[in-house]
Amino acid sequence: MDKSISNVLELVDYLEKTAKTSSNLxxxxxxxxxxxxxxxNELKENLPQEFNDAKTIVDKREEIFLAARREAEEMKQEASIIIQKQFENAEVLKKAEVKAAQMLDEANMEARKIKADANKFSKELRLGTVNYVDEVLTKLQREIDTKSEEMVLRVNKEVDIMLRGIYEDFQSTTSTIVENIKELNAFK
Structure with missing residues (x-):
């Protein structure tokens, strides 16, 4: 047993004996x-430090409780803001996907228009010299195909870069939310 606790118990025993043996009528x-x-004074000096620590904690319990409540409320607000941003990022991602699909449709439509215009042009040129028209059409068709492929590749590349950036932002936000949720769960 701790020496200070032993001293306290001895002093209490002494007080008890004194009270029992010194009573009057x-x-x-x-x-x-x-x-x-x-x-x-001797009892106070011999009380273990744990009693003083416990008294300090009891005296400050309301302050500790309020600080913990404030911190939990702040974490809750931060989590709410992060969740809101995540929803906003999801909307941005959806808009980006719609925009990418729209750009791809426009590119395909433009490619079809170019091809249609080329076909019309080729029909008109067939009335002229067959060899000349054949050479021009072959060259034109190659250019159209190359331009169409380049345009589709460029649009796909831009869409891919944009979607990757959005996905990385979304992953980062999701990781932050998961960490905050873990921190909130740790306070329970």
């Missing part, structure tokens, strides 16, 4: 004031 105990104050 009225059932009251008479103890020298100086001796009593000395015993009380």
């Amino acid at each position: 009225l059932g009251k105990v008479s103890i020298n004031k100086g001796e009593l104050l000395g015993l009380i």
